[in-house]
Amino acid sequence: MAESYRRSHWGHGLFVLPYLTVFAALLVFPLFWSVWLSLHKVDLFGSGRFVGLTNYARVLADPVFLQALRNTVVFVALSVPTLVALGLFCALALNRTTRATSFLRGLFFSSSVLSVATVTLIWRFVFIPGDGLIPMIFGQLGLQPINFLSTAGWSLLSIGVATVWWCLGLPMMLFLAALQQIPADLYEAAALDNASRWRMLTRITLPSIARTVMLVTIIQIVMQFQLFGQAQLMTNGGPSGTSRPLVMYIYEVGFVRWDVGKGAAASELLFLIILCAAMVQYIVSNRKAEG
Amino acid sequence: MSASIEIANVTKRYGTLSVLDDISLSIKPGEFVVFLGPSGCGKSTLLRMIAGLEDVTQGTIAVGDQRIDTLPPGKRGVAMVFQSYALYPHMTVAQNMSFGLENIKVPKKEIVRRVRFAAETLEIAHLLDRKPQKLSGGQRQRVAIGRAIVKEPKAFLFDEPLSNLDAALRGRTRLELAQLHTRLGSTMIFVTHDQVEAMTLADRIVVMHNRKIEQIGTPIAIYRRPATRFVAGFVGSPAMNFIPVRNISQNGNGASIDTAGLGTLDAAFRLPAAFSSEGATLGIRAEDISVLPAGQPGIPLIVEVVERLGDRTLVYGRLSDGTRLTAEADGRSEASASDRLEIALDTSAIHLFGADGVAHHADGG
Ligand SMILES: Nc1ncnc2c1ncn2[C@@H]1O[C@H](COP(=O)(O)OP(=O)(O)O)[C@@H](O)[C@H]1O
Numbered sequence: 126m127a128e129s130y131r132r133s134h135w136g137h138g139l140f141v142l143p144y145l146t147v148f149a150a151l152l153v154f155p156l157f158w159s160v161w162l163s164l165h166k167v168d169l170f171g172s173g174r175f176v177g178l179t180n181y182a183r184v185l186a187d188p189v190f191l192q193a194l195r196n197t198v199v200f201v202a203l204s205v206p207t208l209v210a211l212g213l214f215c216a217l218a219l220n221r222t223t224r225a226t227s228f229l230r231g232l233f234f235s236s237s238v239l240s241v242a243t244v245t246l247i248w249r250f251v252f253i254p255g256d257g258l259i260p261m262i263f264g265q266l267g268l269q270p271i272n273f274l275s276t277a278g279w280s281l282l283s284i285g286v287a288t289v290w291w292c293l294g295l296p297m298m299l300f301l302a303a304l305q306q307i308p309a310d311l312y313e314a315a316a317l318d319n320a321s322r323w324r325m326l327t328r329i330t331l332p333s334i335a336r337t338v339m340l341v342t343i344i345q346i347v348m349q350f351q352l353f354g355q356a357q358l359m360t361n362g363g364p365s366g367t368s369r370p371l372v373m374y375i376y377e378v379g380f381v382r383w384d385v386g387k388g389a390a391a392s393e394l395l396f397l398i399i400l401c402a403a404m405v406q407y408i409v410s411n412r413k414a415e416g
Numbered sequence: 417m418s419a420s421i422e423i424a425n426v427t428k429r430y431g432t433l434s435v436l437d438d439i440s441l442s443i444k445p446g447e448f449v450v451f452l453g454p455s456g457c458g459k460s461t462l463l464r465m466i467a468g469l470e471d472v473t474q475g476t477i478a479v480g481d482q483r484i485d486t487l488p489p490g491k492r493g494v495a496m497v498f499q500s501y502a503l504y505p506h507m508t509v510a511q512n513m514s515f516g517l518e519n520i521k522v523p524k525k526e527i528v529r530r531v532r533f534a535a536e537t538l539e540i541a542h543l544l545d546r547k548p549q550k551l552s553g554g555q556r557q558r559v560a561i562g563r564a565i566v567k568e569p570k571a572f573l574f575d576e577p578l579s580n581l582d583a584a585l586r587g588r589t590r591l592e593l594a595q596l597h598t599r600l601g602s603t604m605i606f607v608t609h610d611q612v613e614a615m616t617l618a619d620r621i622v623v624m625h626n627r628k629i630e631q632i633g634t635p636i637a638i639y640r641r642p643a644t645r646f647v648a649g650f651v652g653s654p655a656m657n658f659i660p661v662r663n664i665s666q667n668g669n670g671a672s673i674d675t676a677g678l679g680t681l682d683a684a685f686r687l688p689a690a691f692s693s694e695g696a697t698l699g700i701r702a703e704d705i706s707v708l709p710a711g712q713p714g715i716p717l718i719v720e721v722v723e724r725l726g727d728r729t730l731v732y733g734r735l736s737d738g739t740r741l742t743a744e745a746d747g748r749s750e751a752s753a754s755d756r757l758e759i760a761l762d763t764s765a766i767h768l769f770g771a772d773g774v775a776h777h778a779d780g781g
């Protein structure tokens with residue numbers, strides 16, 4: 126019986142065919158198509174001739190691209206660790222079943238269901254000069270108000286704050302799910318072993334959820350490299366491009382200026398960067414787990 | 417280093433649900449006590465209250481002459497072996513054993529000495545560098561016991577530690593636990609629902625049922641002189657036969673017990689004057705019922721099922737009035753289903769249970 130159970134039949138593949146079709150049409154095909162585009166001179170008037178790696182050279186020589194790349198890397202480096210740490214902290218704090226913790230879990234997760242337009246609207250109310258929440262608080266305290274959305278440095282940070290607020294729900298829920306997989310008797314054994322809360326955290330909890338930490342980090346790296354909507358709506362990349370992320374650069378090149386080949390080349394580069402970042406994270410944490 | 421344990425008037429409630437009701441028990445230093453009872457009767461709860469993993473609703477618990485029920489688990493001087501072993505999955509065997517000692521800042525050299533001693537005692541010295549998931553069930557079990565030994569506790573608490581092992585390993589580990597107890601001389605409390613474990617390991621058995629302690633006694637006392645009908649039915653395999661009583665008349669040197677299936681039996685009972693035959697039951701174990709050789713007159717039994725165990729044969733049948741009865745014949749018995757056998761009872765081994773479940777024994781008491 127085990128034998129016939131294990132033997133696979135090509136017909137079984139039919140079950141995944143619907144998904145495979147959608148996957149191929151919406152992901153695999155565009156991936157190759159954009160590779161093709163990035164190697165050609167393409168503009169509003171249709172596809173043109175093969176130009177090799179020219180588009181890539183143009184992108185890499187473009188100071189606007191380099192600025193956007195730096196912005197994005199800074200943004201990811203700030204937002205991902207914050208999301209992981211804050212998500213873990215919230216999960217640890219709410220890993221109990223009382224009415225208060227259920228309510229707070231729901232509250233923290235609820236921001237995730239909002240659309241990017243709503244999120245940016247809310248945070249514009251917080252940051253907007255004059256009537257915004259923070260400028261008002263600054264005024265009350267008698268401090269010189271900062272124009273968060275149009276000051277270099279602060280604008281990217283403001284986008285980061287809004288993003289963390291918006292995206293915190295998923296990491297928190299994934300961490301909560303992982304925490305609940307840890308058998309309760311491990312903590313009972315540790316209590317009998319006189320372990321302090323810190324020792325329980327570092328010797329039992331964190332090792333038990335290491336894989337989830339890695340998973341959440343990779344998901345967030347992939348997601349935050351694709352920052353677009355918040356930047357577009359909160360600062361429009363300003364002031365002078367200091368909060369313009371890579372996706373916004375691709376959008377402007379490809380769909381505003383219709384330099385489709387260059388836009389495709391930039392998006393291939395972004396794809397490679399995300400792939401490398403995720404793989405480095407995977408390899409590093411795997412090595413740490415084994416060592 | 418072993419200590420007495422004194423449990424005084426302990427009650428446990430979860431909200432309005434009462435789980436243990438006014439439990440009192442004293443355990444002598446070095447004693448091996450087994451809590452025996454059906455699932456859900458509160459054995460684990462009582463053990464966990466001693467360990468400090470559950471609050472005590474009412475009453476006190478003392479180890480040695482120190483009251484412990486208000487102390488945190490780690491400060492009570494007891495060690496517990498969990499049913500699931502609860503080994504720390506990300507630590508090696510050696511780290512699992514030394515974790516508790518590191519937490520209370522025992523010097524490194526002393527930790528090494530104790531871990532080595534425990535590992536040699538349990539024959540797991542070759543496993544010290546492995547992680548738990550690379551161990552078999554039996555090996556994990558030993559590590560869990562080792563983790564308790566290194567603490568040199570005043571008392572060991574075991575919560576059904578053998579129930580995850582296969583039958584052969586369970587028997588062997590049972591023996592080793594008995595040896596370990598002899599060697600360490602520590603106070604041990606062992607929770608189980610398995611009467612064989614209880615009978616073989618215990619100095620004394622505490623039979624629990626329905627939030628209460630039914631009886632505390634040596635394995636032989638529990639078996640020979642069960643205090644209640646519940647204990648009589650729970651301990652012993654096959655279970656004791658229970659036969660409804662019609663009437664009892666007491667005379668000078670005993671009682672005359674009238675039953676439908678067994679007829680009238682005379683036995684040396686000294687029953688209290690208030691004893692009423694209303695709702696009373698007669699109890700007798702299969703081993704105290706013998707099958708007579710063919711032709712000898714006795715009590716008729718129609719055989720329904722025969723179990724041949726090699727050294728003995730269990731005969732399950734019905735008496736003339738339809739009451740079920742199990743008798744024990746010798747291993748060469750040729751009885752088979754639907755045979756009609758003649759049986760005889762050892763009247764000195766009869767127990768009588770009043771309607772309240774309290775037992776009286778034919779040999780007095
Ligand atoms: N946390 C709890 N809340 C409510 N009831 C519980 C809890 N823990 C145990 N109980 C109840 O207490 C009773 C005794 O449980 P337990 O001590 O685990 O039994 P045993 O170990 O004898 O099988 C059971 O009926 C169980 O349902």
Ligand SMILES: [Mg+2]
Binds near residue numbers: 459460461576
């Ligand atoms: Mg239990």
